[in-house]
Amino acid sequence: MKARVTVTLKNGILDPQGKAIEGALKSLGVDGIAQVRQGKVFDIELAPGADQAKAEAALKAAADKLLANTVIENYKVEVQG
Secondary structure, three states: OEEEEEEEEOOOOOOHHHHHHHHHHHHOOOOOOOOOOOEEEEEEEOOOOOOHHHHHHHHHHHHHHHHOOOOOEEEEEEEEO
């Protein structure tokens, strides 16, 4: 079983790295870019036989404690059975 935790900045939080990427894309001639916001993705392989509901709860706890700074970031946990 696999899981993905996607972490993104909350709306209203400044994203200097996203702005730098946006500028670089425009300087490379990539048209149609209005805004870039960066984030991070954690792809996690779960142990065989893991309970999906328990795994999701454990990953949410891990995101709250380690993977995301919940003051400025949101996260989404997806467990693929």
